[in-house]
Amino acid sequence: MNLRSGRLKGKMSHEAASFNSSLEFDKRIFEADIELNTAHTTMLAKQGIIPEKTATNILKALKDLKEEGIEALDLDLSVEDIHMAVENYVTSKIGEEAGYMHTAKSRNDQVATDLRLVLKKEIKIIGLNILNFIEEIINMADEHKETIFVGYTHLQHAQPTTFAHHLLAYANALRRDYERLMDAYKRVDMNPLGSAALTTTSFPIDREMTTELLGFSRIMENSIDGVSSRDFIAETVFSLSMLTSTFSKICEELINWSTYEFGVVEIAYEYSSTSSIMPQKKNPDIAELARAKSAILTGELMTIMTILKALPYSYNKDLQEITPHLWNAVDNAKSILSIMHGMLSTITLNKERASELAKSNFATATELADILVREKNMPFRTAHKIVGRMVTVALDDNVSIDNIDLKFLDSISQELFDKPLDLEEDLIRKALDPLENVRSRKVIGGSSPEATQNAILSLRTFLEDESDKNGF
Template identity: 50%
Template sequence: MNILRRGRLKNIREDVAKYTTSLEFDKEIFEADILCDIAHVIMLYEQGIIKKEHAKKIIDGLREIYKKGMENLNLDPSLDDIHMVIESELINMLGEDVAGRLHTGRSRNDQVATDLRLALRERILEILELLVDMLKDILELAKEHKETITVGYTHLQHAQPTTYAHHLLSYFSSLERDIQRLLDCYKRINISPLGSGALATTGFNISRERTKKLLGFDALIENSMDAVSTRDFILETLSNLSILGTNLSKICEELVLFSTYEFNTLEIDDAFCSTSSIMPQKKNPDVAEIARAKLSKLNGNLISALTILKALPNTYNRDLQEISPILWDSINIVRDTIKMVNGMLKTIKVNKDRMLELANANYSTATELADTLVRELDIPFRKAHGIVGEAVRKSLEKKRDLEEVVVEVLEKYNLKIDKEKIKKALNPYENVKMRKVIGGPSPEEVEKRIKIFSERVNNYDDIIKNKLEKINEVKNNLINFNIE
């Protein structure tokens, strides 16, 4: 018997049922749906809406279904979704006179909106845990390379000397903002729509505050029409994941680039590479390349969700169902890719000699030379910029060392400076040591940032653990709840 269609509608065509069902991806909200059901039943009993014996039997039945798992249920696509599958299973177990009371004062509209939030908040915290672990690993790697001199690039051309630790901390800095965005997004995920009904709440004397507390939500959505229709929390999540994916993709791109023979500053561990079927010498950065491609799907998923939602009227429309698989796809891509990218970074081999060679090449210290002229000769920076630019041009044209050419150019302008100061200005390590401004590459400043960043990441770790503990407590309380 199809408890959903037996009244108003005739039997559904098999192909239509398969086309419209959400059961394929409802596995993501199976546990959440059971928790939501139990909280709702507890509230119905406490409000005197259903009898004690009915509430006890329903909760015991839900526990049994939870233990059996979704894979052991009758996943009949004509039942539409996991909500109706669970209710149908409960009716088969307890009879309709008992189990049929479960859905009192509730709609699938507020039920699925609640389930999505329950499941998503946990998946967000899982991603946050992975990000925190990654940031800790980046800091450990940075500690090893505070004095590993390399060159920084703008326009992918040699720019100025820096250290590999400074470069690594740029990854930390961007990923930390991803953590902050997701933690902030969590506030708008963890609010309860339960009790909003189909769109206009219910005439039963339910307590939305009670189910909010039982499920560990921080607040209520205070308009029932908005509560069942909004998926902006999913849009915000997808947007944040897309930004995170962009940051991860940049890391992957640099791993690919810097591990080439031409750069040769990094070597990716064999575990994350493949070889060619025809060229036996090849070591291809396949994991980084696949990650770049997978992460691009995050942008497509965000656009798909935005497009689905852009022209929907209030309140619930079945179109909303199609956003769920998009959400879980993005969640899974990000979760798996963080593990891969962190794995590559943790096992990277750093070619310090090649990094230093590049830092010494192609005039990367020219900026500090100009700055030195400003300090020592009290001339405007723009004039110093012109002098050094002219010296670089002549050095290239005459294939002579810049240290010699700059003295000749200075003489042309009746300027003179101690050669030792020129030599110091052209030394990459001296360049780096001088840059002690907050956020700069000097070993001293990098060490300060590592200490400060470590404190912050430990704080994020505590926040995330506290939220997970609260969720686990909610689960434990609901699954083991006994009506006295």
């Protein structure tokens, strides 16, 4: 079918046709377009808008096309998009009555609907994979509730924690990424079909029927908005960008931790490579690539936002250019998610090195200050000053944490406040012990085994609830 034969004179140049065509990335919405045309034709027949026999012929041709697959279509550049390719196929099977299929709809509402149908499925796939990844992280955390690890701020030793506690930071960040994405799903799950070009139609269509047939939760209530809105794409890509940003941060830590200087983690051989010249190298290439590829999502989001900026209502061809950026973002997010799941779940943790780091560089100093507050009833800032000076003197005099005792602390207090602390030796030892530090953090969100177990149970409940709600 040649749409130009009515209004326009002559053919589009080959260069212009190629520039105008969306066929390459329209392949993604092929099955959705068949689904849409099936629902729309069914509705047209039920409403008495087109003859029943014609509808039957159209539906039979659409069914045949679905079985034959996209290879059955003529995807020559003279065909602008997948919608015309599908219509041309039906026309080749049943003749001119195929034209009834386009009654009361436009390519404007058709493409908007197709995009939403496909994106809904993609979001559900990604959502399920995020939940599976969270479950894997929870299972890892369950095994490391007493595995001592050092926590960092400013990439400097801060306080002792456990590897489980650190893993659960990943799990909770991914939970928010999941929730953000599933919240965006609500805006995707809206039906623009029936908006037609921009003002709906004078035919008595039943939008509730097509909404139900296509599995949307609600109808878009303004037809201009229906054909021109792509905020659902921007919101989805933003959610995916935040998801891959989480992955990027995890990669950064795995890369650091796998260095000789940290020596805490070994990335599996399956996710490593070597040097072309240095035979000793085991490089974290996959983590580095995943870290870099997260930037693709940010770039695609900025491109989409820039295209959308200042577009007049309603439909403009500019919107066509958003689609390839959407699918590139979706595909990269899925790829990074899959590789992260495999890579993180197969790391090897060096527990001895982790414990050594947690004990070194006075990471337990905060607890000693807290002990002074509790036992000596002094203001925290006073305790902070005493312990801070203690660390400075110990480092200057090369005194290890194992050699910090009451005599050493009293000398610091005497210097600063002209009086000893008279603290029990046992309290000092417990305060400076990483495991005792961890066990004392029992509040919600803390690093103690009990607090960690409660966090794991909470996340497991979340996973069960989401699986039940979404039919995963």
